Amino acid sequence: xxxxxxxxxxxxPRTLVTGAVLGSIASVMxxxxxxxxxxxxxxxxxxxxxxxxxxxAIQLVPGGMNMATMSLSVITMAWxxxxxxxxxxxxxxxxxxxxxxxxxxxxxxTVFYLNDIxxxxxxxxxxxLLFTIVGAHMIMVAIGxxxxxxxxxxxFGGQDTRRHQDLVSALSIYWYAGVVIYSIxxxxxxxxx
Amino acid sequence: MTTTDIAPDSVAVDGQQKHTxxxxxxxxxxxxxxxxSWINTGLFYLIxxxxxxxxxxxxxxxxxxxxxxxxxxxxxxxxxxxxxxxVLLALIPIIIGLAMCVVPLQxxxxxxxxxxxxxxxxxxxxxxxxxxxFGFLADGGFGAPDSGSQxxxxxxxxxxxxxxxxxxxxxxxxxLTTIISGRCMGMSxxxxxxxxxxxxxxxxxxxxxxxxxxxxxxxxxxxxRGRSAIYFGSEDxxxxxxxxxxxxxxxxxxxxxxxxxxxxxxxxxxxIRQRNHDLVLILSGLFGVIGFGAYAQPFFDTPGxxxxxxxxxxxxxxxAVPFSLLLLAGVLxxxxxxxxxxxxxxxxxLVLxxxxxxxxxxxTIVGALRAIEPFELIDTTATTAQMKLTIGAGxxxxxxxxxxxxxxxxxxxxxxxxxxxxxxxxxxxxxLSGLTETINGxxxxxxxxxxxxxxxxxxxxxxxxxxxxxxxxxxxxxxxxAIFLIVEFLRVRNxxxxxxxxxxxxxxxxxxxxxxxxxxxxxxxxEEKVGVDDV
Numbered sequence: 001x002x003x004x005x006x007x008x009x010x011x012x013p014r015t016l017v018t019g020a021v022l023g024s025i026a027s028v029m030x031x032x033x034x035x036x037x038x039x040x041x042x043x044x045x046x047x048x049x050x051x052x053x054x055x056x057a058i059q060l061v062p063g064g065m066n067m068a069t070m071s072l073s074v075i076t077m078a079w080x081x082x083x084x085x086x087x088x089x090x091x092x093x094x095x096x097x098x099x100x101x102x103x104x105x106x107x108x109x110t111v112f113y114l115n116d117i118x119x120x121x122x123x124x125x126x127x128x129l130l131f132t133i134v135g136a137h138m139i140m141v142a143i144g145x146x147x148x149x150x151x152x153x154x155x156f157g158g159q160d161t162r163r164h165q166d167l168v169s170a171l172s173i174y175w176y177a178g179v180v181i182y183s184i185x186x187x188x189x190x191x192x193x
Numbered sequence: 194m195t196t197t198d199i200a201p202d203s204v205a206v207d208g209q210q211k212h213t214x215x216x217x218x219x220x221x222x223x224x225x226x227x228x229x230s231w232i233n234t235g236l237f238y239l240i241x242x243x244x245x246x247x248x249x250x251x252x253x254x255x256x257x258x259x260x261x262x263x264x265x266x267x268x269x270x271x272x273x274x275x276x277x278x279x280v281l282l283a284l285i286p287i288i289i290g291l292a293m294c295v296v297p298l299q300x301x302x303x304x305x306x307x308x309x310x311x312x313x314x315x316x317x318x319x320x321x322x323x324x325x326x327f328g329f330l331a332d333g334g335f336g337a338p339d340s341g342s343q344x345x346x347x348x349x350x351x352x353x354x355x356x357x358x359x360x361x362x363x364x365x366x367x368x369l370t371t372i373i374s375g376r377c378m379g380m381s382x383x384x385x386x387x388x389x390x391x392x393x394x395x396x397x398x399x400x401x402x403x404x405x406x407x408x409x410x411x412x413x414x415x416x417x418r419g420r421s422a423i424y425f426g427s428e429d430x431x432x433x434x435x436x437x438x439x440x441x442x443x444x445x446x447x448x449x450x451x452x453x454x455x456x457x458x459x460x461x462x463x464x465i466r467q468r469n470h471d472l473v474l475i476l477s478g479l480f481g482v483i484g485f486g487a488y489a490q491p492f493f494d495t496p497g498x499x500x501x502x503x504x505x506x507x508x509x510x511x512x513a514v515p516f517s518l519l520l521l522a523g524v525l526x527x528x529x530x531x532x533x534x535x536x537x538x539x540x541x542x543l544v545l546x547x548x549x550x551x552x553x554x555x556x557t558i559v560g561a562l563r564a565i566e567p568f569e570l571i572d573t574t575a576t577t578a579q580m581k582l583t584i585g586a587g588x589x590x591x592x593x594x595x596x597x598x599x600x601x602x603x604x605x606x607x608x609x610x611x612x613x614x615x616x617x618x619x620x621x622x623x624x625l626s627g628l629t630e631t632i633n634g635x636x637x638x639x640x641x642x643x644x645x646x647x648x649x650x651x652x653x654x655x656x657x658x659x660x661x662x663x664x665x666x667x668x669x670x671x672x673x674x675a676i677f678l679i680v681e682f683l684r685v686r687n688x689x690x691x692x693x694x695x696x697x698x699x700x701x702x703x704x705x706x707x708x709x710x711x712x713x714x715x716x717x718x719x720e721e722k723v724g725v726d727d728v
Binding site: 022041125136 | 306307310362366367369370373374375376378400401402403404405406407408409411412415416420421422423424425487488490492493496
């Protein structure tokens with residue numbers, strides 16, 4: 001019996017994933033612009049011997065907790081991608097739900113910290129930059145949370161199957177970009193102060 | 194007894210209901226329709242901004258009369274509006290529109306990928322453009338040197354700018370995804386037509402740099418909104434923070450597609466195969482790379498050395514000259530080889546694409562002179578000169594592209610002779626303005642960054658002579674833009690039906706019928722229908 005040989009599959013990158021990569025690059029560049037200004041002004045301030053943040057204003061614990069939360073969300077997001085590719089609906093529900101929950105937790109911690117920090121936005125150039133960068137990242141995470149909740153609703157409707165896994169893959173790329181950006185914020189702002 | 198309902202005919206009739214023009218315009222997701230919307234709106238802003246540029250030059254020439262500008266702050270607001278509108282509301286939209294219409298055809302894609310996102314991108318930009326202009330008209334804009342603008346209106350302008358950038362980025366992402374993932378099988382990136390290639394390069398650089406501009410705008414907004422600004426939102430500093438977008442090296446990124454336009458037009462017009470295709474790919478890519486300008490902001494000045502005097506800034510400015518010359522030489526070589534195939538009256542797009550490359554070369558030369566520190570041209574009108582020459586190059590190339598691909602996009606013939614006149618006037622205007630502003634730069638005339646700008650202009654009698662010629666150049670630029678708008682309007686209204694391939698083009702956009710590539714064993718289609726994945 002002759003064996004059926006299928007033609008090679010098209011090798012073009014998947015459209016949603018390509019779009020998500022490009023969108024994430026744009027997001028990364030937005031934060032790169034802000035962070036570059038932050039680091040440049042901070043270096044100038046230190047070089048001139050002026051105070052950047054008041055002593056004790058920036059605490060490591062809230063930033064560290066946020067970093068830990070975002071790191072955990074990387075695992076849950078990878079779990080979601082894997083579950084969708086395996087057509088495992090229950091695990092998809094769990095993974096997407098947990099990712100969204102971790103995102104909400106991160107936003108909650110950030111809002112608490114920004115209220116607790118005791119620095120008004122217009123205290124100095126540093127505080128303006130801090131609020132802008134952390135606030136913008138919070139919005140990025142919020143968009144990711146809304147996106148993951150939408151996918152969760154689709155999953156409940158049975159639409160996030162292996163045939164539609166690109167939607168989850170696209171979200172994961174965006175989410176990972178958000179985590180990478182936060183890790184730079186964590187190192188550059190919370191640790192280096 | 195079983196009864197069976199049959200769907201009434203009216204359902205089918207309802208489905209074919211004719212939509213009004215507005216309904217079709219707003220809801221269309223066709224790449225052609227979205228592209229035309231970009232082009233039409235871009236042309237509107239081109240006319241408006243060139244008219245504004247003309248008025249601004251009148252004031253510079255006759256400083257005793259502010260005309261519609263009541264004081265120096267208002268003059269500054271309109272001056273900055275002119276630059277913003279020329280780049281973000283006219284040139285980029287026209288290029289995106291052309292790309293929306295032409296790129297899917299060139300690469301054999303059925304349509305743009307993510308058509309709804311592309312439509313959303315246009316409407317977001319449209320809304321943002323309106324808000325930006327309104328912000329300027331409401332005494333806002335990007336601050337004022339005499340601190341006389343309305344803070345709320347400045348914030349509104351920044352919101353408009355953010356929407357403009359988001360809309361552009363969204364549309365560019367759709368275009369790039371179409372080229373990367375939607376081109377027909379067998380067409381490698383090396384083989385895509387050069388306009389599509391330059392769109393990849395410039396589109397990538399747009400999404401790398403415009404978000405940085407958005408970051409500037411957000412930072413300014415946060416500092417400005419609801420309180421007195423600490424630093425970023427200070428009225429006299431806002432323009433300084435965002436002006437990097439309108440000068441070397443960033444300005445080259447916005448006009449990069451003109452190289453693709455010229456390299457798509459000239460070989461077809463001369464019926465000669467383009468030589469050194471790979472070299473052109475590399476050179477245009479490198480030209481894009483040196484155009485990355487997000488670093489050229491005052492924030493990144495090192496103590497004692499402004500960023501615009503750093504080695505990177507100077508080297509890229511100087512490198513732009515040989516790159517643009519090599520790109521021009523490539524086109525000229527093709528033209529030389531195919532000269533025998535040209536008639537006495539070469540096609541208008543061919544002439545205009547050559548003019549655009551010449552303007553680009555002039556722009557890079559002025560840019561290089563400006564970056565050389567001993568000439569002390571950085572803060573002078575040489576900045577304006579470089580912008581006018583480069584943007585002029587982009588606009589002339591856009592005219593050439595519309596005359597070339599317009600027959601395919603709109604399906605009607607245009608008056609090529611009038612199109613040529615329009616493009617030539619724009620080129621002459623840009624060249625005249627650019628050269629005279631360069632001379633004024635050497636005479637030490639400041640670019641508008643200071644309160645006493647107009648007083649200084651009036652005291653410089655030699656400079657005033659050249660400002661007069663610059664004013665003539667702005668007038669020609671405006672007249673050329675207006676003629677081009679009329680040419681396109683007449684094409685749409687009265688143009689006769691054009692042939693499918695009027696130029697004898699060999700790339701996919703000129704094919705008469707949609708090429709359907711099918712497999713003998715369409716397994717993919719079967720999988721889709723059966724739902725193999727679900728089995």
